[in-house]
Amino acid sequence: MSDFHMVVCVKAVPGSTEVKMDPKTNTIVRDGKQAVVNPFDASALECALALKDDFIGFGMDVRVTVVSMGIPATESLLRDCIARGADDAKSYFPSSGSNCAQANSAKWVNSKPKSCICLKSLSH
Secondary structure (H helix, E strand, O other), X not given: OOOEEEEEEOOXXXXXXXXXXXXXXXXXXXXXXOEEEOHHHHHHHHHHHHHHHHHHHOOOOEEEEEEXXXXXXXXXXXXXXXXXXXOEEEEEOOOOOOOHHHHHHHHHHHHOOOXXXXXXXXXX
C-alpha cells in the first residue's frame, strides 16, 4: 500500500476547435476525429507527477492513478498518461443511457484515494 495515492481525473476532448453538437442528444458529434486529453487535465497530471517526484525524495511510496469516463478513444489517452509517468489508469464506460456519476459512484467509494487533483481555469 502506498503512503500517498493521488488520483487525476482526465477527460477526452476533441483535438479541434471546430466542434459540432447533436441537437437531439446534446453530445459532441465526433465523426472519428482525434481526441486529446483536456489541457487542464494534462496540467493536473504534470502537477501530480511533480509532487510524486518531490515525495519520493522524502522516501515516501507514492502512486499516481489517472481515471476517466467516456468514449472508447479514452483508452489510448490513458496509455499516454502512463507513458508520461502515471502508475495506473482506470477507465469507466457507463452502459447506454445511464448517468456516468450514478453508474460509477460505487467504484469511487471503494477506491478511497487520499488526493484527487483537478484543475480548471477561472474566467470572469
